[in-house]
Amino acid sequence: MSRKSISRRGFLTATLAAGSTAPLVLPALARQYQGSEPWTPDVAMAPERATPAPAKFFSPEERTFIEAAVDRLIPKDEWPSATEAGVAHFLDGQLAGAFGRAESWYMQGPWEKGEDSQGFQSRLAPAPLYRAAIKAIDDHCGEKYGGRKFADLSSSDQDDVLKGLEKGDVKLKGVDAKTFFTMLLQNTIEGFFSDPVHGGNKDMVGWKMIGFPGARYDYRPYISKHNQKLDIEPVSVAGVDSFGAGTPSK
Amino acid sequence: MARKLPSVDVLIIGFGWTGAIMAEQLTAEGLQVLALERGVWRDTSTDFAVTNAQDELRYRYRGELFEEPARGTLTFRNSPTQTALPMRRLGSFLPGTNVGGSGVHWNGQTWRFLPTDFLTKTHNEQRYGPLAADMTVQDWAITYEELEPYYDQFEYLCGISGKAGNLKGVKQEGGNPFEGARSRDYPNPPMEMVYAPALFREAAAGLGFHPFPAPSANMSRPYTNPLGIGLGPCTYCGFCEKFACGNYSKATAQTTILPVLMRRDNFTLRTESEVLRILKDRSGKRATGVEYIDTEGQVWEQPADLVILASYILNNAHLMLVSKIGQPYDPATGQGVVGKNYAYQITSSVDLFFDDKYFNNFVGAGALGMIIDDFNGDNFDHAGLGFIGGGYIAQWTTNGRPIETRPVPDGTPKWGAKWKKAMRDSYLRSTSVATHGAVMSHRQNYLDLDPTYKDVYGRPLLRMTFDFTDNEHKMSKYLTDKATAIAKAMKPREFKVNGRDGHYSIVPYQTTHNTGGTIMGANPRESVTNKFLQSWDVPNLFLLGSGAFPQNAGYNPTGTVGALAYHAAKAIREQYLRAPGPLVQA
Ligand SMILES: Cc1cc2nc3c(=O)[nH]c(=O)nc-3n(C[C@H](O)[C@H](O)[C@H](O)COP(=O)(O)OP(=O)(O)OC[C@H]3O[C@@H](n4cnc5c(N)ncnc54)[C@H](O)[C@@H]3O)c2cc1C
Ligand code: SF4
Numbered sequence: 092m093s094r095k096s097i098s099r100r101g102f103l104t105a106t107l108a109a110g111s112t113a114p115l116v117l118p119a120l121a122r123q124y125q126g127s128e129p130w131t132p133d134v135a136m137a138p139e140r141a142t143p144a145p146a147k148f149f150s151p152e153e154r155t156f157i158e159a160a161v162d163r164l165i166p167k168d169e170w171p172s173a174t175e176a177g178v179a180h181f182l183d184g185q186l187a188g189a190f191g192r193a194e195s196w197y198m199q200g201p202w203e204k205g206e207d208s209q210g211f212q213s214r215l216a217p218a219p220l221y222r223a224a225i226k227a228i229d230d231h232c233g234e235k236y237g238g239r240k241f242a243d244l245s246s247s248d249q250d251d252v253l254k255g256l257e258k259g260d261v262k263l264k265g266v267d268a269k270t271f272f273t274m275l276l277q278n279t280i281e282g283f284f285s286d287p288v289h290g291g292n293k294d295m296v297g298w299k300m301i302g303f304p305g306a307r308y309d310y311r312p313y314i315s316k317h318n319q320k321l322d323i324e325p326v327s328v329a330g331v332d333s334f335g336a337g338t339p340s341k
Numbered sequence: 342m343a344r345k346l347p348s349v350d351v352l353i354i355g356f357g358w359t360g361a362i363m364a365e366q367l368t369a370e371g372l373q374v375l376a377l378e379r380g381v382w383r384d385t386s387t388d389f390a391v392t393n394a395q396d397e398l399r400y401r402y403r404g405e406l407f408e409e410p411a412r413g414t415l416t417f418r419n420s421p422t423q424t425a426l427p428m429r430r431l432g433s434f435l436p437g438t439n440v441g442g443s444g445v446h447w448n449g450q451t452w453r454f455l456p457t458d459f460l461t462k463t464h465n466e467q468r469y470g471p472l473a474a475d476m477t478v479q480d481w482a483i484t485y486e487e488l489e490p491y492y493d494q495f496e497y498l499c500g501i502s503g504k505a506g507n508l509k510g511v512k513q514e515g516g517n518p519f520e521g522a523r524s525r526d527y528p529n530p531p532m533e534m535v536y537a538p539a540l541f542r543e544a545a546a547g548l549g550f551h552p553f554p555a556p557s558a559n560m561s562r563p564y565t566n567p568l569g570i571g572l573g574p575c576t577y578c579g580f581c582e583k584f585a586c587g588n589y590s591k592a593t594a595q596t597t598i599l600p601v602l603m604r605r606d607n608f609t610l611r612t613e614s615e616v617l618r619i620l621k622d623r624s625g626k627r628a629t630g631v632e633y634i635d636t637e638g639q640v641w642e643q644p645a646d647l648v649i650l651a652s653y654i655l656n657n658a659h660l661m662l663v664s665k666i667g668q669p670y671d672p673a674t675g676q677g678v679v680g681k682n683y684a685y686q687i688t689s690s691v692d693l694f695f696d697d698k699y700f701n702n703f704v705g706a707g708a709l710g711m712i713i714d715d716f717n718g719d720n721f722d723h724a725g726l727g728f729i730g731g732g733y734i735a736q737w738t739t740n741g742r743p744i745e746t747r748p749v750p751d752g753t754p755k756w757g758a759k760w761k762k763a764m765r766d767s768y769l770r771s772t773s774v775a776t777h778g779a780v781m782s783h784r785q786n787y788l789d790l791d792p793t794y795k796d797v798y799g800r801p802l803l804r805m806t807f808d809f810t811d812n813e814h815k816m817s818k819y820l821t822d823k824a825t826a827i828a829k830a831m832k833p834r835e836f837k838v839n840g841r842d843g844h845y846s847i848v849p850y851q852t853t854h855n856t857g858g859t860i861m862g863a864n865p866r867e868s869v870t871n872k873f874l875q876s877w878d879v880p881n882l883f884l885l886g887s888g889a890f891p892q893n894a895g896y897n898p899t900g901t902v903g904a905l906a907y908h909a910a911k912a913i914r915e916q917y918l919r920a921p922g923p924l925v926q927a
Contacts, residue, residue, distance in 0.1 A: 127603060128384065128603040164756040194411065286397065305395075310578065314533050
């Protein structure tokens with residue numbers, strides 16, 4: 092290239108506008124931006140909202156298992172349990188959607204177990220993984236606890252089963268116990284602490300329990316308030332009038 | 342069949358941080374510049390509005406800003422004796438897609454490397470004798486002094502908030518006394534500290550260390566950059582790293598370059614256009630353009646006189662390998678250069694738990710913190726320590742997002758009633774001290790093409806072979822011990838040390854500070870590019886990004902990445918355009 096080529100300035104746009112000697116077809120779906128910053132007011136990309144709709148993914152039996160399991164992971168005390176906080180509802184929506192289908196994950200074979208350091212290697216996306224694991228765990232409980240299902244066990248037996256899954260001691264048919272447990276625990280925590288717009292963390296109880304103000308966006312009044320308990324009311328992206336943290340409620 | 346489009350002067354592959362810098366520089370020179378970006382257009386008011394941006398599940402855990410492994414990922418193994426398997430979900434690092442790239446969701450911790458970091462091999466050998474046999478560190482082809490004006494340029498583009506520690510060789514109270522000389526102070530004053538970094542500062546100073554405020558791309562006040570673009574003050578929203586800023590307060594391509602660049606009529610951006618390979622002429626010594634695919638699956642040939650590869654280090658290395666430019670590195674013989682010296686970062690932390698102190702970590706920002714640099718680079722005597730390099734120790738208060746940031750004391754179960762109570766007790770009353778260490782290059786840490794796994798276009802995936810070595814483990818232990826000493830001086834009720842032992846794992850997030858693979862150097866036998874980031878093999882091809890680092894230093898990369906991009910741009914403008922061809926004779 093030499094300085095001469097600079098005289099081509101505008102060449103591409105000119106040809107695109109006027110057509111050219113070479114047969115020129117514009118890339119169809121690819122978008123082209125030139126000469127300005129594209130901007131559309133008031134069309135902020137809102138999140139997809141979970142709906143209070145009836146079950147999308149879990150069968151009634153599966154739902155019974157899930158409620159029992161997540162209530163051992165986050166049991167009731169002076170604060171609500173996971174199910175009371177909407178975690179089962181959250182999981183139902185997640186598993187029925189893009190996450191359940193592992194839409195953004197690389198899911199091509201060949202499949203090998205690999206080392207821990209190589210991460211998730213299950214050929215099952217989350218939705219089929221949950222489905223297979225719930226059945227396999229209930230089968231395992233049936234064999235070990237005289238025909239009973241996980242949800243029918245005592246709390247301490249349930250904890251034993253969960254610990255067995257966590258450590259990988261319990262062997263399940265067709266599913267890796269540890270892989271499932273890791274996912275279930277992570278998703279349960281997500282359901283308890285994510286924005287209520289996704290269906291869990293009902294009434295923002297997860298946030299209230301710890302003192303997280305949620306979707307607030309302006310904490311400038313609090314920067315210099317060193318070592319003080321702030322007690323800021325949480326807000327959700329689902330609907331608020333003000334994202335400033337305002338003044339403390341107390 | 343690829344359909345051929347009219348040629349352009351300059352074609353930029355990838356429109357993230359470095360692509361935007363180069364596009365601005367070369368359009369200012371009057372060239373016709375086209376950028377191809379695989380993702381979509383994004384701007385603050387539409388895509389990162391403060392009514393949506395602070396959604397932890399959507400962005401951090403469902404990865405709306407990150408690249409999707411489904412389209413193409415890499416395979417990973419710790420050593421050449423293992424079978425590499427695909428990284429099926431993102432974990433250890435979170436590169437971006439769409440306009441702005443990873444720069445949209447970075448923290449903004451904006452560092453300069455130390456003068457001695459550019460002389461890793463000669464400086465350390467001179468001071469400590471021969472290095473370990475398998476350590477393949479090299480000197481950079483550039484010095485700190487040469488790069489200083491370009492560091493300055495990037496810092497002023499971004500509006501970095503900070504405090505100089507060394508102005509033209511004169512030490513400045515309150516800044517980093519170990520840094521290289523700077524020609525002027527930061528464009529903005531340091532951010533105001535919240536409680537945790539203030540406590541860290543006191544404790545570190547009490548131990549005789551030299552705490553200073555972190556250099557930050559979160560604005561400490563309103564700022565107008567040299568392109569005339571305005572940024573607003575940071576509101577400490579705590580949804581910064583892994584999120585986009587809704588406030589125009591974090592320096593990104595969107596907030597510092599695009600409003601000006603997009604209006605220039607000699608610039609064109611084409612989105613949803615993924616480059617498949619770089620094309621060469623018969624001689625193999627000239628890039629003729631690229632082949633790219635649009636969302637309908639149509640393949641296009643886009644010719645260009647000058648090609649800039651700016652698609653993030655891992656994609657850059659992949660495109661070089663699939664385009665068969667340069668000799669691939671072979672760890673068995675040490676021959677070849679493309680894929681050589683892949684490196685990373687080694688991190689650790691100490692969590693602190695208090696009864697009587699409230700930290701409110703949700704009042705945070707991506708680059709808000711206090712640092713000590715006493716144990717970075719060669720700022721301390723390594724005699725007898727058995728390692729080279731170092732890292733910084735920091736109290737960062739970036740966030741209190743409860744899915745991700747939920748420390749509980751040692752011995753707490755991961756779930757159940759005890760966990761729930763510990764979470765409640767600890768959330769507001771805990772903080773942490775972090776270490777951020779260098780990774781030296783090693784003969785067996787490298788990138789090549791995977792023999793088995795393919796991306797959606799049928800191209801072989803990139804294969805990463807990487808593990809921490811003895812040098813990193815010893816160094817990280819040393820840093821972690823120092824961090825623990827500071828943590829104790831902050832007088833917590835108890836603390837928990839999260840050391841980094843054993844093998845590197847692709848699973849937990851660590852940093853998006855991948856480096857190397859297309860390194861710069863003094864000659865084509867040991868490097869892919871010269872000091873101007875120009876390919877030795879194909880002189881009309883320049884490679885931007887941290888792929889140029891011959892090994893990684895103890896700092897975040899982007900200050901240096903930005904400086905190298907400006908340095909390369911100047912060489913193109915002032916030398917290459919006059920006499921297209923190699924800027925350094927091999
Ligand atoms: C969570 C997080 C926190 C970080 N924090 C810091 C920090 O505090 N300090 C720091 O120094 N650094 C930080 N970084 C790193 C920083 O973001 C990167 O160093 C920087 O963005 C690299 O710039 P780049 O231009 O090389 O790549 P990017 O900014 O990632 O841009 C690459 C672009 O190329 C596009 N692309 C890729 N392949 C193709 C293709 N084949 N065809 C077309 N387009 C393509 C991508 O979609 C992307 O838009 C952080 C990164 C992350 C993810
Ligand atoms: S912390 Fe500041 S810079 Fe970061 S996203 Fe929030 S407002 Fe923007």
